[in-house]
Amino acid sequence: MRCPFCQHDDSRVLDSRTSDDDTVVRRRRECPECTRRFTTYERPTEIRVFVVKKDGSRQAFDRDKIIVGMTKACEKRPVSREQIDDAANAIERLARDELVEEIPASKIGEWVMEALRALDHVAYVRFASVYKEFRDTDSFVKEIELLVRNASAPDDDSEKHQERQAALFDSQD
Numbered sequence: 337m338r339c340p341f342c343q344h345d346d347s348r349v350l351d352s353r354t355s356d357d358d359t360v361v362r363r364r365r366e367c368p369e370c371t372r373r374f375t376t377y378e379r380p381t382e383i384r385v386f387v388v389k390k391d392g393s394r395q396a397f398d399r400d401k402i403i404v405g406m407t408k409a410c411e412k413r414p415v416s417r418e419q420i421d422d423a424a425n426a427i428e429r430l431a432r433d434e435l436v437e438e439i440p441a442s443k444i445g446e447w448v449m450e451a452l453r454a455l456d457h458v459a460y461v462r463f464a465s466v467y468k469e470f471r472d473t474d475s476f477v478k479e480i481e482l483l484v485r486n487a488s489a490p491d492d493d494s495e496k497h498q499e500r501q502a503a504l505f506d507s508q509d
Contacts, residue, residue: 339367340374347374385431386438394438399428402448409463413456423451457483 337347347365350373354361361378385397402424410420427447431439445467452460464470464479 341372342370344369387441388438389441409459413459415456
């Protein structure tokens with residue numbers, strides 16, 4: 337580490353400490369050339385994820401938007417704020433684990449629907465009605481029939497759904 341005072345290329349670490357949440361390492365250093373001391377902080381860099389909307393516009397990923405949408409869908413339902421936060425955390429983790437800078441909004445919407453399907457079927461249908469832009473009651477009926485069919489008949493799609501649910505929620509432990 338270069339000394340900020342004399343620009344010497346080396347320094348000696350005197351003390352290292354992690355922050356309370358273990359996300360930052362604080363190091364006290366001393367320059368062997370000028371003997372001055374200074375502090376450095378090490379933080380992991382995270383990939384900044386952008387969401388690509390239907391119209392092609394890009395927005396920075398915002399976990400709070402997921403929480404707002406899920407909260408509206410879960411209104412007056414037996415779903416706690418903690419469950420919504422956990423689901424939003426899992427979705428954010430999935431987005432960052434993609435290791436790409438841009439993710440289609442449709443992919444995030446699918447993750448939200450999967451999370452809501454696991455939490456509460458009514459909240460899932462509420463969210464799906466807006467997300468899938470249902471135009472009539474037939475669309476609702478088809479979605480509910482699909483939901484009931486997937487809940488009662490284990491098939492390949494149901495197994496895939498369970499694997500995705502595990503990926504969403506098991507990583508929270």
